[in-house]
Amino acid sequence: MELNKQTVLITGASRGVGAKLAIAFAEQGANVVVNYFKSKEKAEELSTSLGEKAIALQADVRDTEQVNQMVHKAVKHFGTPITTIVNNALVDFRFDPVAQKNAFELDWDGFNTQFEGSIKASLNTIQACLSDMKEQQFGRVINIGTNLVQNPVVAYHEYTTGKAALIGFTRNMAKELGQYGITVNMVSGGLLKETDASSVTTEEVFGIIESTTPLQKATTPEELADAALFFASPWARAVTGQNLVVDGGLVMD
Template identity: 75%
Template sequence: MKISEQTVLITGASRGLGADIARSFAGEGANVIVNYYQSEDLAHKLVEELGERAIAIQADVRDQEQVKAMVTRAKEHFGQAITTVVNNALVNFKFDPVAQKSADDLEWSDFQVQLDGSVKGALNTIQACLKDMKEAKFGRIMNIGTNLVQNPVVAYHEYTTGKAALLGLTRNMAKELGAYGITVNMISGGLLRETDASSVTTAEVFGIIEATTPLQKVTNPAELADVTLFFASPWSRAVTGQNLVVDGGLVMD
């Protein structure tokens, strides 16, 4: 299926990386669902920018019923089912190396927040769209991960653990859903310059990344966003269960 024929749900799409992913798909003519949790004004401003083939819908991805209602509303609005899901939402986390809790101070509740945002959120969106994807014998699911799983430049314990678990979900879903023409992949960036979540990242950390990255630069959101188009396109039709690291070569996996 061409990207221009797809209806794409992007979670956490009102700002940062999610907004750039929305722009990438809109630029290819897809129907775009800009999911947001709290940033209503930013979401509607983005939809105005993207045009008539975009809609903003509020939903907390951790809430199964809200996700189901969002999917139903999107289907009614566009007159067709969601074909493509990008699980991008980030719940209550900042890449702040100064404020990050140490191993001594971590609590299980810190991990639970990130597991709910990463794994539960992705499970909810996948399940809400799965029946339609199976009937269509087509689906494209992309989960946004992180190269911190392979190279923890900063020990963001709870965030990285949530994303590592999301990689497990990605590969298990790929194994089961491949028979229905549904691919499931992960795209893992490094710390991006600059999103709301990385706005508190210190110059020292960005300097370490630049100095040890072959391309000698920090990846930006637009560069990672464009990679989602590959996994949605016919060019990736034989690719599933993969984790593509997009970080200028810092991690060679």
């Protein structure tokens, strides 16, 4: 299905990577659901700037009922099912190498927060849209991951472990949902320069990344969004269960 005929749900889309994803899909003519949790003003500003083909909808993606209500509102508003889900929301985490807890300080609650933000949230959005996708024999799910799984420049334990689990989730969903014409893939960026979450990353860390990356630069949110467009487009119709690393060549997987 062409991008300009699609309705795309992007979680955590009020700012950072999510906002760039929303802009990228809107520029291709897609209907865009700008999901937000707390940042209502930013989400509505973004939605307004994108025009009549965008709507801002609140939902905590970890809450099944809130996700179901959001999807219902989106379908009613656009008069068409959601065709593509981009699971992007980041829950309670910042890429701060100074504040990051070390192995002596870690607690399970921190890991559980990231598992819920990565796995439970993705499960909720897929299940909320699955019946419609199955009926139309078409669907695209794009999970946002990280190259820190392969190359932990900083040991962001909780976040990286949650995203590692998301790879397994992605591949299992791809295996089962392919029979319904649904592809499930993952786009894993490097430490992006710059988002709200990476604004506390030190220049030293970015310097290490830039000096060891073949393209000699940190990846931008816009570059990550380009890869998401590919997975949602007809060009990727035969691709599923894949984790595409978009980081300038730092990780060659």
